[in-house]
Amino acid sequence: MTKRTIKEVKRVLAQMTDLDDPRLVGLKADPRKGVQLAIQSTANRLHKHAKALAEFEARFKYERSFWHQGLQYVAGVDEVGRGPLAGPVVAAAVILPQDFDLVAVNDSKQLTPRIRAELAPKIQAQAISVGIGLVDNHGIDELNIYQATRVAMKQAVASLTPQPDEIIVDAMQIAVPIRQTRLIKGDAKSISVSAASIVAKVYRDHLMDEYAKQYPEYDFVHNAGYGTAKHLAALKALGPTPIHRMTFSPVDKFSKK
Known part of the structure; x- marks a missing residue:
């Protein structure tokens, strides 16, 4: 039987999604250095993917807890723009479905601008509902940045359809009559807040690009x-x-x- 070329081996390895793939056993016996390097590269890729998947699942902890309590619509809320000297503060509220599967969704600060820009429309396409709230610089000057942020968050939640049964918010209290769970660094702990942080960041960055x-x-x-x-x-x-x-x-x- 003709031995596969290294190029063919790499093509087979690229298709693998599991380290337990039986094809890997045979390939490990191949002594060629190029094959062994390709196997190691594949193992690194699959380990990295498994880690990302485990972290993704962990970020569903709070949502799953509420879903198990019968709370169907759980909204994550986050804001961006509290620190700048110019422009608005923007908040986003996102209700995700239980089969949400965008593994790359994480705290927006951990992602590159390109990845955020790619993820935002995908989040909006999968989400049950997305709401945006905004308070401009004049409102910030009038209210102060803390109160302006709360107003933006309230606007974002108010624009959701349906209205959520539970809100997960990144360390703030929103003036709405809905149960709320406040999390420190919520954008890294809750998938819904992560999604909201990405949507808010991309929305505000687009506004600032227009102001530029x-x-x-x-x-x-x-x-x-x-x-x-x-x-x-x-x-x-x-x-x-x-x-x-x-x-x-x-x-x-x-x-x-």
């Missing part, structure tokens, strides 16, 4: 309103834009009013 076209000197496309050196230099030279938070330091210092 209006105010290119402030480099919003790269800093999303955070106080980078280039942003601060523009503030010092040009003063604040209409989307800056006037109650935030050092924006108030650079105001020309």
Whole structure:
């Protein structure tokens, strides 16, 4: 029987999804270095996938607990944009189905912008409901950032259809008459909050990219309103834009009013 080429072996290994695949036993006996390296690479890939899958399942802990209690609609809520000097604070609320299967969904801060941008529409396609809330810089200046964040979260939950039976929120209390579970670092512990963090981040980043076209000197496309050196230099030279938070330091210092 003709021995497979290394290229053919790699093709077979690429199809494997389990380290217990019987084809792996035969291939392990192949002494060629190229085959052994390909087997090791496949083992690393499958171990990494198994770890990601286990972590994904662990992030369903809270949702499954509520589903077992008969609470059908569980919403994860998260926000983005509390720290920037410009732009709005944005919240998202997401109700996921029990068969949600996007393994890559995790705390948005752990993901690259490209992965977040790929995942956001997939989350929206699988979700039972997605809600967005937003408070602009004027509302932030009027309310303070903490209260503005709560308002944005309330808006996000209010726009969900159906309304949730339970809310999992990242360390905040939302002013709605719905049971709530507050989690520190909830975006890393709950799959629904992870999904909400991605949707909120992508939504806000898109807004800041649009603002960057209006105010290119402030480099919003790269800093999303955070106080980078280039942003601060523009503030010092040009003063604040209409989307800056006037109650935030050092924006108030650079105001020309």
